[in-house]
Amino acid sequence: MGLTEEIVAMRGGSGQPGRLLGEFRRAALLVPLSGDDDGGLMSGWQGGVRWIYAFTDEEALARFAQTRGAGVAVREWEFLSILGARLVDAVIPTVDGPTGVVVDVADEDASMLFPPVVGIVPDRCAVDADDELAGAL
Template structure:
């Protein structure tokens, strides 16, 4: 299954967390670049967590752009594996960070929080060892 299908199955109560995370890690995602920030990925902070935005395709990114009232401008983005986002980028963020996929799609969005099994252990907020 593709990531969007795994998200739909999970949201419908038919999915398995392990399959969902596996598909997320294998998926090539589009991570928009923050306008005016050299190489910075677009993100937002909610609940003390920095959420990196990622999209499964250009159509999902375009829906996000329109929802932000910026559908008329060109959006630069980085094509990156989900695994690379969590294994290489999340550890570079100051504080807890996760990935929010297809955030403009009410019934097709999914968050991958900074917890064990998704992000590197050292970045997980639910680890039990002393940091």
């Protein structure tokens, strides 16, 4: 199964978190660039967390562009293709503050959050890392 199928399974109640995370880490995701001077990745804020927008394919990215009022084709949006593992292991540690990934955010029934918690992002970036350490003591 691929990432989109694992998301559907998880949302339907039959998914397995380990398989979902594995598919996320192996998936080549499309991440739009912010378009501002810093050249960063497009993201939004919700609940005190920065969420990097990532998409499973160009069609999902196009649906997102339409919700943002962009009347331009997806191919006119600059985006980066990056493995989910690289996104959480290498990119998130460079971002200030709690940061997670939201996949296919414009698809109400097919989106998935990968929050900044232990097991998804590096422990030093996880908002619950202190809780995990306290439980281990």
